[in-house]
Amino acid sequence: MAERKTLDERQQMSEAERLRHSCAHVLATAILRLWPDAQLAYGPAVEEGYYYDLDLKHRITPDDFPKIEAEMKKITKENLVFEKVTVTREQALRDAETGRLGALTERPEPSRFKLENVRSIPEGEAITYYKSGDFLDLCAGPHVMRTGNIGAFKLTSVASAYYKGDEKNPQLQRIYGVAFKNKTQLEEWEKMQEEAKRRDHRKLGAEMGLFALDAEYVGPGLALWLPAGGAIIEELETLAKQTEFQAGYVRVKTPHIARKLMYETSGHLPYYADSMFPPMVVRENTTADRFLSENIEVAEESLTMLRDGLVKAGFLLSPDEVRNNPGLLRDALARISSLRMEGDVGEVIKQNALYALQSELRATYAGEPNYYYLKAMNCPHHHRIFSAQPRSYRDMPLRLAEYGCCYRYEQSGELFGLMRVRSLNMNDSHIYCSPEQFAQEFNAVNEMYLKYFKIFGIEKYVMRFSTHSKEGLGKKYVDQADLWVKTEDMVRRVLKESGINYEEVPNEAAFYGPKIDVQVWSVIGREFTLATNQVDFAVPGRFGLVYRDKDNSDKTPLCIHRAPLGTHERFVGFLIEHYAGNFPLWLAPEQVRVLPITQEQIAYCEEIVKELRGQYVRASMEFSNDKLQGRIKRAEEAKAHTMLIVGGRDQAANAVSVRVHGKGDLGSKPRAEVIADILAAIRERRP
């Protein structure tokens, strides 16, 4: 549940929000006319429209929408006035008790959510109703004047939502809708929805052959990059590698798994075990394991001897004797293997004895198995790289960079195309520095973000500065109160001094320190955390990382975790929607498609392709039985960035006709000039 809004804040609702919120009341009225016993909870305006949460025995499905919408239509036609009524607390409680609140009439059952809402209103705050026709709702408003002001609306979906957003509360039915001043705006919205569907990265990703999600064989949330998508991530990696190289980073490479000790040390296991894949249990091939697997039948048989006490010697062998001469025990067991137990009792004894023997052998020889975890983050591996060599203050700042593949066990219901996956290729780096170097390093990271945003034309973004909360210390956050405050001050200062636009969000930090998340919006309105930049004052200490300072003392470095391009998965997902699949030349999976008009030009076209590919341009020639128009249509549909069309006239003039995806025919130009321009556009990463 969001923070309770003050009355003043509520009054600041925009015109559109007032309209949406009013439509929520109209929706509620319609529901009550159809199902008078509905228990209403909340009906706020949200970014796109509005919803109303309610509890109702009847399960509302989209099939009910026409019926509800028809009723809503009647209500807007009735043009009811939204009338504000101020009441006393006692009156409000009474109306909730009699079921009148959030209803059309008094009802046998109290309006239980409204009752709770009344009770949660702070003493002294005015309590108001809004009344439209018979519908009376506890509501701070504001509203439009009349229901008739709502010119157009539509119910969009029905879902469930936890009461007050708490997983432990029961789920209510939530009906979503949109509302507009007039029909034209509704139509515009519908058009936008169509456009959004068209741009959906899942749809474009399949159409363009960028990636595949093979849940059956690979697993849900584990993306396969197809060659076209692979081309994009190669470009992104090149961009990152070049940028990081120039910024003084060094590249490392680490395995995808690590032993349990790693994550016990990092603190991830206690804090984030749930979002890691369960461990692989690896039992090394010890003497006891080998023995058991080779002699399991003999061992079983031999247990009969326990009862008869015949071959105690087999168990009295010392571990060393067995280890040095496994044949001894085997022989002993073999000798008594002819003995057999009869009946149920014998079977039970045998089973117990087998278990005892196995445990004994395991405890003696095998010890604890090894647990390996798929890494959910790269930092621990990088910390171990830090400690793999002695470090001096002269080495600092040390910027270790890697495109590391991490695995996170996201909840099944959370997976979403490429945006939320279980294997992530992170544009990761850890910067180890001294407190004195921190401001400059942190600033440089932020600058790098801005540089990237410019390349991709990302204009709308917010840096969210997430800080800790005192209550979370020792639970959600490492229990080092003074370091939290100190580090957060440090970050805040850098942000203020650099003049970067940011907003502070309490109680959202990483467990080891404050972080900055970069929120962006794709053109179709989807919001993402694209990149992240975190300060870690805790984990380097847990790993005992130190560098030798000028004064010959060992100091623990600060660590900045940063991932300006986030993960390949989310970033490419974002880019697909951002560009609607129409990537700039440098990113386009298919950069150049050369189309000879007749067979006569094939040799000439092959030469052009060869020249382009020699310069690492993703170019190919396409000649088929189709007419030119058809081939152009297919090239456009495939979103090939640049088409070079070559007919007899072009070849005679050593020229090519250029057509750019979405821009149409640009005319015939000298071949050398065209190729030079293509190379320049790629090199400069022109938008």
Place this chain on the structure above:
RNA sequence: GCCGGGAUAGCUCAACGGUAGAGCACCUGAUUUGUAAUCAGGUGGUUGAGGGUUCAAAUCCCUUUCCCGGCUCCA
């Protein structure tokens, strides 16, 4: 993980208790083309999986996997 809705050819969809079909894609052939669809033919399916009801199941029922819309979560 929770609530709800889905899953038919590579893609978009049809058949809604009675012989699984169309367009595009793909393959073959003809056509050699000047800027968003040349023509003809052909291949393609255990209807997500498993069970049940029925003379008969893509269709009805149950289980399960996955996907979608939300919620919760998100280092």
